[in-house]
Amino acid sequence: MSLGEHHYELTSTWTGNRGSGTSGYRDYARDVTIEIAGKSELLASSDKPFRGDPTRWNPEDLLLAALSECHLLSYLHACVTAGVVVVSYRDRATGVMREDGRGGGAFAEVVLHPEVVVAEASMIEAAENAHAQANAWCFIANSVNFPVRHEAAVTAAT
16 A cells, blocks of 8 residues: 555635725625635635624534545445445534634534444444544544544444
């Protein structure tokens, strides 16, 4: 297995100039368009409590989505290597971010709640154990400085 360095690139463009730029804190929108060549544009903003547009993705949403998707993909790989056939996977991820009172803040934790269905009851134990391997392999979980916990439910299709 070769080790490699992977590079990622995107363009974030602020689209919230209402005509006077950042002349005042309330004078501009937090709207951003995120673009990656060959992919659909992503309309983003800050979260509503920070004067953002609640209909757009915000950085906190995107971090939670990245952790959830990374675990999902790592988990599917872990299941294949363990001989587990996953037929359905759905996660309801939750996260807690705390403001620090100085204008900043940080995530305290993220909890993933995967609901996994495997092909046969004999696969349930290995499917449950695969979450630990998936967490160890998840690039995004390994890149954050807060806990990413898993409260998984695994059932069998038959």
